[in-house]
Amino acid sequence: xxxxxxxxxACLFLIIFLPSCGGGGSTAGDEVxxxxxxxxxxxxxxxxxxxxxxxxxxxxxGQKVIFEESYLGSGAQxxxxxxxxxADIVALSLEADVTRIQQAGLITHDWxxxxxxxxxxxxxxxxxxxxxxxxxxRDWDDLIDPGIEILTPNPHMSGGAMWNILGLxxxxxxxxxxxxxxxxxxxxxxxxxxxxxxxxxxDKSARESILNYEMGIxxxxxxxxxxxxxxxxxxxxxxxxxxxxxxxxxxxxxxIDTNVDKHGTRVVAExxxxxxxxxxxxxxxxxxxxxxxxxxxxxxxASQYPExxxxxxxxxxxxxxxxxxxxxxxxxIYNQAIQQVHRGE
Amino acid sequence: xxxxxxxxxxxxQPGVWLLRGPSILFLVLIVFIPVLVIFQDGFREGLDRFxxxxxxPIARHAILLTLWTSALMTIINAVMGLITAYVxxxxxxxxxxxxxxxxxxxxxxxxxxxxxxxxxxxxxQQAFGVFLMExxxxxxxxxxxxxxxxxxxxxxPFVVRTIxxxxxxxxxxxxRAAATLGANPWSIFRKIxxxxxxxxxxxxxxxxFSRAVGEFGAIVIVAGNIPLRTQTAAVYVFSQVESENxxxxxxxxxxxxxxxxxxxxxxxxxxxxxxAH
Numbered sequence: 060x061x062x063x064x065x066x067x068x069a070c071l072f073l074i075i076f077l078p079s080c081g082g083g084g085s086t087a088g089d090e091v092x093x094x095x096x097x098x099x100x101x102x103x104x105x106x107x108x109x110x111x112x113x114x115x116x117x118x119x120x121g122q123k124v125i126f127e128e129s130y131l132g133s134g135a136q137x138x139x140x141x142x143x144x145x146a147d148i149v150a151l152s153l154e155a156d157v158t159r160i161q162q163a164g165l166i167t168h169d170w171x172x173x174x175x176x177x178x179x180x181x182x183x184x185x186x187x188x189x190x191x192x193x194x195x196x197r198d199w200d201d202l203i204d205p206g207i208e209i210l211t212p213n214p215h216m217s218g219g220a221m222w223n224i225l226g227l228x229x230x231x232x233x234x235x236x237x238x239x240x241x242x243x244x245x246x247x248x249x250x251x252x253x254x255x256x257x258x259x260x261x262d263k264s265a266r267e268s269i270l271n272y273e274m275g276i277x278x279x280x281x282x283x284x285x286x287x288x289x290x291x292x293x294x295x296x297x298x299x300x301x302x303x304x305x306x307x308x309x310x311x312x313x314x315i316d317t318n319v320d321k322h323g324t325r326v327v328a329e330x331x332x333x334x335x336x337x338x339x340x341x342x343x344x345x346x347x348x349x350x351x352x353x354x355x356x357x358x359x360x361a362s363q364y365p366e367x368x369x370x371x372x373x374x375x376x377x378x379x380x381x382x383x384x385x386x387x388x389x390x391x392i393y394n395q396a397i398q399q400v401h402r403g404e
Numbered sequence: 405x406x407x408x409x410x411x412x413x414x415x416x417q418p419g420v421w422l423l424r425g426p427s428i429l430f431l432v433l434i435v436f437i438p439v440l441v442i443f444q445d446g447f448r449e450g451l452d453r454f455x456x457x458x459x460x461p462i463a464r465h466a467i468l469l470t471l472w473t474s475a476l477m478t479i480i481n482a483v484m485g486l487i488t489a490y491v492x493x494x495x496x497x498x499x500x501x502x503x504x505x506x507x508x509x510x511x512x513x514x515x516x517x518x519x520x521x522x523x524x525x526x527x528x529q530q531a532f533g534v535f536l537m538e539x540x541x542x543x544x545x546x547x548x549x550x551x552x553x554x555x556x557x558x559x560x561p562f563v564v565r566t567i568x569x570x571x572x573x574x575x576x577x578x579x580r581a582a583a584t585l586g587a588n589p590w591s592i593f594r595k596i597x598x599x600x601x602x603x604x605x606x607x608x609x610x611x612x613f614s615r616a617v618g619e620f621g622a623i624v625i626v627a628g629n630i631p632l633r634t635q636t637a638a639v640y641v642f643s644q645v646e647s648e649n650x651x652x653x654x655x656x657x658x659x660x661x662x663x664x665x666x667x668x669x670x671x672x673x674x675x676x677x678x679x680a681h
Contacts, residue, residue: 134646213629215643260546260628261635263642275528276546389460389649398461401632 091327092125094318096146098133099266100285101180101310104347105150108340112331124327132264133218140165140315147319147328150179150312153218155379157311170313179312179335180349183367184226186300187272187280187287194278198302199230200237202279203253210277212268213261214393219308220265223281224393225376225386226306227254235304235369244392251396272297283308284364285348292348304369310349439661446654457655462631466640467659473548473636474616477555482609485563486601490593492564493571507564510557518557519625522550546628551636554622559612566608567601574600603678607671614667617660 097105109126116124129146131139137156140146141163151157157177160166171177188196194207202209212220227236231250234241239250262268265282272280273295280297287299312332319325334340341356350364351357357364376382386392447454457463492504510518526533526544536542544550574597582592620638628634635643637656644653 213631213643215647216629217646258630261630263624263629263639263646271523274523383648387647389652394462397631401465401630402461 089121090123090125091324092127092322093148093324093328093331094127094129094146095148095150095331096129096131096136096140096144097150098136098152098310099130099264100152100283101150101344101347101349102128102130103289104344104349107343108335111339111343112334115334116327116330119330120327122327124331145318145321146315147322147324148312148314148331150310151218152308152310153222153379154309154311154373155383156218157313158379160313160315165315165317166313167316168314170311175336175352177311177313178309178352179332180310180344180351182283182285182308182310182349183301183370184222184281184305184308185284185287185302187269187282187290187297188300189278190296190298192298192300196279196300198237199227199235199250199254199304200239202227202257202281203250204257207257207279208277209254209258209279209281210260210262210268210272211258211281212265213263214387216261216263217265217268219283220261220268221382221387222283222306222308224251225373225382226302227251227281228386228392229306229371229375230302230304230369233304233369233371233375235302248392248396251392252400255397255400284350288348288363301365301367303367304371305367306375307350307370307372309372442654442657442661445650446658449651453651454655454658457649457652458659460652462635463637463640463652463656465632466635466637467656469548469551469635470617470637470660471663473551474555474613477552477559477616478609478613480552480556481559481563481612482605485560485608486567486605489564489567489571490597493568507561510560515554515558515619515621516625518554519622522554522557522622522626526550526553545626547634548627550626550628551623551634554626555616555619558619558622559615562612562615563605563608566611567604570604571597571601603674607674607678610667610671610674614664614671617664617667 133152231247341351341353345360
């Protein structure tokens with residue numbers, strides 16, 4: 060009797076869990092599966108790069124690589140991997156999302172050790188303005204003019220939205236916003252409040268924010284340069300404005316050690332990541348609006364990507380660990396500012 | 405003794421354990437345990453931290469915004485739902501069957517789509533939205549009116565469909581008698597029909613309230629989601645999940661669950677009372 064129950068339990072267990080095993084990727088002779096979990100922005104670029112890599116890898120090793128691709132918001136993707144989504148490689152929009160996976164013990168190597176510190180593409184925080192720039196928006200200080208309606212996603216829902224807040228705050232702190240003295244946190248926070256007061260919609264992702272902007276809502280969207288370039292390439296009429304001072308958005312890529320070892324895909328996964336830094340792949344990223352890290356590819360696309368007068372990185376704020384608490388924690392700078400803006404309402 | 409006997413008798417009924425066991429197990433597995441987990445999660449750091457989380461200004465505002473928009477929607481729904489049900493049951497007119505079918509349409513439309521429809525209609529892409537905004541200065545989407553409109557759309561069938569069967573079953577002899585005695589139609593409605601419909605209307609609208617409190621899909625599109633202005637509780641919960649504050653997400657979720665559950669208990673009590681009379 061007891062044995063029978065146990066047998067039934069075992070069967071149930073198998074039925075429930077078996078299909079989820081081996082789904083992540085595996086090697087079978089001359090065929091290999093790679094599961095790529097990425098944020099949504101580079102989807103089209105990967106669509107072009109992957110076939111090139113498949114060809115390259117087949118010539119190199121005689122192995123056929125089958126890709127399974129998953130595209131989600133960066134934070135959601137990262138949490139899914141932590142919760143057991145067996146991706147071999149993650150391509151995310153910010154380092155903090157990779158750090159989360161690392162802290163869960165799934166990435167055991169130093170993923171930032173390589174030549175490019177684990178960063179495969181970059182972009183910058185900039186503005187999308189209406190055709191002809193009717194409100195004459197040139198720089199950060201124009202955003203606080205009365206009557207300007209701003210779209211930016213919610214930093215608590217979209218990892219990417221944090222870049223926007225950091226971009227404007229950093230520009231103010233570094234003395235590149237008219238009327239805001241440098242290195243003055245009180246003044247920078249005040250400037251942040253003034254901008255937040257003009258924000259009318261906070262979407263849950265950067266993509267939704269720009270889509271709402273395309274629907275005619277708002278005077279300007281704080282967004283990434285690549286979103287504006289991609290939108291313009293697909294026929295949108297809004298224009299790109301790059302402020303004098305802004306932050307570099309760095310998009311990391313990493314191999315998930317526990318998963319590649321489990322699937323036996325380490326070699327091909329590493330080859331794919333290396334391939335992403337080749338001139339060929341980087342040119343494709345550059346065509347899809349992203350700034351690239353490979354020096355030759357960057358030089359070739361330089362005309363498309365003007366230099367910014369004052370460019371800073373997350374390191375200016377002390378890295379993501381600091382930023383997540385001091386700026387976006389429950390009592391962080393952003394939360395305080397938004398509460399002060401709408402106090403009493 | 406008596407109880408034990410009855411219990412035994414019941415036990416002898418064929419299929420009791422076969423049906424009752426799995427159904428209770430199913431309920432526990434599908435509904436009860438997930439809800440329990442949220443409670444456990446929300447209180448894992450004690451009552452103080454729970455209270456702290458729900459009293460944060462952004463959280464508190466989100467809960468209050470959810471409650472007042474849902475309440476406003478409920479009142480409008482109660483009145484309009486009652487009228488709609490009355491018209492659909494008591495009047496014959498061309499296209500009635502079609503209208504009757506349209507009442508259920510909101511149930512079949514994903515609420516996300518509801519949000520998109522409203523943004524298109526009232527946003528700057530359509531002449532109507534431009535007219536409202538520029539000529540009348542009315543802002544519907546990305547403002548609280550948009551939240552109420554979305555909730556109205558989503559919960560519209562609730563009141564109508566609760567009242568309809570009751571109105572259909574309502575014995576009309578009293579109304580005929582009153583009419584024969586010379587009462588005008590309005591006082592017949594007010595004195596005979598309305599009293600019979602008050603409880604079902606209340607039940608239906610509270611049900612819609614309880615449904616509205618947790619709405620996310622449509623709201624996240626139409627509301628604008630500005631903390632302390634247009635961010636509702638469900639959207640706040642999502643924002644806290646996304647920003648690693650699961651305690652805050654669970655705490656506010658518990659508040660939502662408790663409100664909804666309390667309202668559902670009231671609805672049940674109403675049904676019971678109404679069944680007894």
